[in-house]
Amino acid sequence: MTVEQLIGKIYNKLSKADFAGAQGRIAVQFNLTGKVTGVFYIEILNGVLSVMPYEYIDHDAVVSGSMTNIEKVFSGKLIPQVAVAEGKIKIEGNFDKVMALAELLKR
Secondary structure, three states, X not given: OOHHHHHHHXXXXXXXOOOOOOOOEEXXXXXXXXXXOEEEEEEEEOOEEEEEOXXXXXXXXXXXXXXXXXXXXXXXXXXXXXXXXXXXXXXXXXXXXXXXXXXXXXX
């Protein structure tokens, strides 16, 4: 899988979620490490979703991990808190915003 394919898969999943009640902004950058490297971000601003293949300078948090582990988190095969505890992903910045994004993914 390429970075672009992963971004498309994540966008397709998130675009089906209901963000209507999400007020404010959540901006999380994802840094892919390992065999496949890359960067993308997810922003939810007042209920509007953006998933872009760029760095986000004014992010709330940065999540780093392999493409496999990031994909597992988004597909629900890996719980974010477990992934952090096991060292499969690393979160820098506002942990609460990342968990808020994780909660929105469950909708």
